[in-house]
Amino acid sequence: xxxITLDRDERGEILPTIQNFYRFCGHGRLMALKCIECKKLxxxxxxxxxxxxxxxxxxxQLSGKGKLRTFSFIHIAPKQFSSHAPxxxxxxxxxxxxxLSGRIIVDKDVKLEIGMDLTVEFEDVxxxxxxxxxxxxxxLAKLIEQ
Numbered sequence: 001x002x003x004i005t006l007d008r009d010e011r012g013e014i015l016p017t018i019q020n021f022y023r024f025c026g027h028g029r030l031m032a033l034k035c036i037e038c039k040k041l042x043x044x045x046x047x048x049x050x051x052x053x054x055x056x057x058x059x060x061q062l063s064g065k066g067k068l069r070t071f072s073f074i075h076i077a078p079k080q081f082s083s084h085a086p087x088x089x090x091x092x093x094x095x096x097x098x099x100l101s102g103r104i105i106v107d108k109d110v111k112l113e114i115g116m117d118l119t120v121e122f123e124d125v126x127x128x129x130x131x132x133x134x135x136x137x138x139x140l141a142k143l144i145e146q
Contacts, residue, residue, distance in 0.1 A: 016045040016057050026134035028122050030064045032098060033057040043098050064120035065141060066094040071104060071112055092118050092138055103137040110140065117141035 004027050007015045014020055016033050021044060024031040032043040037054035043062075048055055071090035074081075081087070088104040090112075102120070106112065118138040 014059055016042075016047055018044055020059075021045050022133035024059075025122055025136050030062045030120050030136060031059050032062050032096070034060045041096055041098050043100055062098070062120075063095045066092040066100070066118055066138075068104070068112065068114055068116045068118055068138075069093050069099065070114065088112065090118075090138065092120075103135075105137050105139055 004023055006020050006023055007017055009015055021031060032041045033045045034041055034057060035049040035052060035054050036056040036058060038049060038052040040049055040051040041060070042049065042057070045057075049057070069091045071088055073086055073088055075086045077085040077087065084103075088106070089101065090104045091099050091101050093099050100120075104112065104118065105121075117140070119141045120136050121139050123135045123137070
């Protein structure tokens with residue numbers, strides 16, 4: 001597996017930057033910061049914990065699984081996303097307790113409902129237009145047959 005090039009501080013610790021967040025996404029990993037002092041999880045990353053004001057964090061990998069909390073159909077999109085319209089944006093409550101907004105991609109015959117199980121996936125290629133970072137999105141969670 002290809003090594004991820006991440007921004008680090010002088011001690012070699014991975015910096016809590018949005019660039020590093022998207023570098024992880026580019027390698028198929030949904031990551032959050034965990035405050036070392038109060039244990040609060042943060043996504044997107046911040047340099048100061050809003051709970052305890054600490055600046056000490058570690059990166060943790062999230063499951064990428066969650067439940068749909070709300071959603072909206074976008075028919076008239078901002079210029080940068082007009083080629084994707086119409087599309088769906090939603091907020092997903094992840095298993096770890098964090099809420100994350102993102103695009104939801106489902107088949108046209110699927111009727112979205114609040115509470116549906118979703119899972120994060122990642123685009124295979126980085127866009128040549130804005131925004132130029134790896135993108136994540138949500139899909140319906142696949143049922144595992146036993």
